Amino acid sequence: MPKNKLLRMDNIGIVVESLDEAISFFEEVGLNLEGRATVEGDWAGRVTGLESQQVEIAMMVTPDGHSRIELSRFLNPPTISDHRTAPVNALGYLRAMFTVEDINEMVSRLTKNGAELVGEVVQYQDSYRLCYIRGPEGILIGLAEELGNE
Structure with a gap:
């Protein structure tokens, strides 16, 4: 019998209080x-197993069209817990990682719009420059800049 195969990953879901703020943040990314x-x-x-629910969603897509983030704002039932500001070593969802062309420019643009750099921009060997950023509502993302072989 042939093995069922994975076709693709469609999206990652993030529950937020303000869709407008989250949309603006991810558009800036x-x-x-x-x-x-x-x-x-x-x-x-x-x-979802939540019986009667009403959720406002916004689907965000990367420029290449391959990756998506589904932002959700629950109208009913209300949210029951909050993990948004958990440290990076907490169990559960951690962050979404994005590869960017110029990490310094992206960090500058995001922090000017209220995001916060979690630690610092660091270099991993001759491969990447990396950092974590917290956006609105404590949403945690990672940024990576691939370094060319000089």
């Missing part, structure tokens, strides 16, 4: 708003 809608009804609750 370089993602595009692909669509925005309200998801509700019996079928949606059966998928």
